Amino acid sequence: MVSRRDFFLGAGAITAAVAASSVSRTAMAGLPEIVSQGGPDTQPPLQPKNGAPYRPVVTLNGWTLPWRMNNGVKEFHLVAEPVVREMAPGFKAHLWGYNGQSPGPTIEVVEGDRVRIFVTNRLPEHTSIHWHGQRLPNGMDGVSGLTQKAIQPGKTFVYEFVARRPGTFMYHPHADEMTQMAMGMMGFWVTHPKEPHPLIEEVDRDFCFLLSAYDIEPGSFTPKIMTMLDFNLWTFNSRIFPGIDPLVVRKGDRVRIRVGNLTMTNHPIHLHGHEFEVTGTDGGPVPKSARWPEVTTDVAVGQMRQVEFIADEEGDWALHCHKSHHTMNAMGHDVPTMIGVDHRGLAKKITGLIPDYMVMGERGMADMAEMEMPLPDNTAPMMTGDGPFGSVEMGGMFTVLKVRADQQPGDYRDHGWYRHPEGTVASEWRGVLAEPARSSRAGGQSMPRQQASPDVEVNVRKPAGHTDH
Numbered sequence: 001m002v003s004r005r006d007f008f009l010g011a012g013a014i015t016a017a018v019a020a021s022s023v024s025r026t027a028m029a030g031l032p033e034i035v036s037q038g039g040p041d042t043q044p045p046l047q048p049k050n051g052a053p054y055r056p057v058v059t060l061n062g063w064t065l066p067w068r069m070n071n072g073v074k075e076f077h078l079v080a081e082p083v084v085r086e087m088a089p090g091f092k093a094h095l096w097g098y099n100g101q102s103p104g105p106t107i108e109v110v111e112g113d114r115v116r117i118f119v120t121n122r123l124p125e126h127t128s129i130h131w132h133g134q135r136l137p138n139g140m141d142g143v144s145g146l147t148q149k150a151i152q153p154g155k156t157f158v159y160e161f162v163a164r165r166p167g168t169f170m171y172h173p174h175a176d177e178m179t180q181m182a183m184g185m186m187g188f189w190v191t192h193p194k195e196p197h198p199l200i201e202e203v204d205r206d207f208c209f210l211l212s213a214y215d216i217e218p219g220s221f222t223p224k225i226m227t228m229l230d231f232n233l234w235t236f237n238s239r240i241f242p243g244i245d246p247l248v249v250r251k252g253d254r255v256r257i258r259v260g261n262l263t264m265t266n267h268p269i270h271l272h273g274h275e276f277e278v279t280g281t282d283g284g285p286v287p288k289s290a291r292w293p294e295v296t297t298d299v300a301v302g303q304m305r306q307v308e309f310i311a312d313e314e315g316d317w318a319l320h321c322h323k324s325h326h327t328m329n330a331m332g333h334d335v336p337t338m339i340g341v342d343h344r345g346l347a348k349k350i351t352g353l354i355p356d357y358m359v360m361g362e363r364g365m366a367d368m369a370e371m372e373m374p375l376p377d378n379t380a381p382m383m384t385g386d387g388p389f390g391s392v393e394m395g396g397m398f399t400v401l402k403v404r405a406d407q408q409p410g411d412y413r414d415h416g417w418y419r420h421p422e423g424t425v426a427s428e429w430r431g432v433l434a435e436p437a438r439s440s441r442a443g444g445q446s447m448p449r450q451q452a453s454p455d456v457e458v459n460v461r462k463p464a465g466h467t468d469h
Helices: 004-011 344-353
Strands: 015-017 034-036 068-070 073-088 091-098 107-110 114-121 130-132 156-162 167-172 187-192 205-214 233-236 247-250 254-261 267-271 277-281 296-299 304-310 315-321 384-387 390-394 398-404
Touching: 034 073, 167 254, 167 304, 187 205, 187 254, 205 247, 247 254, 254 267, 254 296, 267 304, 296 304
Parallel strands: 073 114, 107 187, 205 254, 247 398
Antiparallel strands: 015 034, 068 073, 073 091, 114 156, 130 167, 167 187, 205 233, 254 304, 267 296, 267 315, 277 304, 315 398, 384 390
């Protein structure tokens, strides 16, 4: 039997759901309806139907939470609950999140708005919500035990404050963080400026996504919450490449990308084909005198970086974390380096005992993208994704910025791969290759030794104990 909630989430549509069971039917009439989404696709920007106008953001593989106006107050309803997140086609994870997804929906308001957020707890334990980076009354800061009582299972709390300054912020629990954030509880908050701001320019396209990391063993569904360093899935909005949607823009657009980091390490986010400036942090807009052109910006733990650029180069441009193992999926941490090792004799003996044995890493890891390896159920390949010229050999924190001259304003649809003008694609050289000029005198030490020394072999002996050092 399919429950009402499962029906809504399985359909992948934005739907109205029933209110928390702890709220009576009489009180239920006073709460905004619960809106959920279970589908993994990027939803179009939510145009403001009331309140002050603004240009909305696009949440990569996510959506914006609708609201209602109640006597001049913007009211939202967040539900903390277990969710199933499709991280990539065929690979799903059992996470915790908000309103059917992890990360939860983006909240968009305007500077000066009075905001009221109802938070219903459907988790098996207590929780709270911290509004990361916001200026607000101390009792609304969301630290359980310090500024409020924890929200017990089945209960609904209400937070209310004024969005005092424009910028990009995040929300996440401040209760049992080791579990709840490791399980995916987080979301974005964007406060748009009320009036033209000298440090906040108008943009044509505005994207946002959160960086998160998980340790989910091959064949399993639930993250290991006690992992501190050895994560094996690095995600944009809890999606891994090739399950991450592209950022589709029109040539000449001014583009803003907002990136928040709630993992346990930093991420140098790199954009190909363009230069950008960091125009904002979760502390606010960056003064123009403090900006400089970049192609990579490091987003440290608990930080947000807002970058802007003019998309003036057509093509399919990579956008990714520049830590190489962060663009891999489900990678093991105890795999030895076998580059250059001849497995032929050994592999033949092993396959006699284990027919499914497969040599890994003899020529490098690129072979893994081409192999038809048998994988446990619900396991993402280590690196995959087919481009117009073959395997992309990427995973994790990797996606594509698609710049097109014929993209219409407001059109975020992906119309396929870039068609390169003739003669503009690197190709094999079929001409004659001259022998390179070599010199024994090239390079060398700046102060070479006058008298040659015999070769010395160093033998290292590990001490048996640790008493003398």
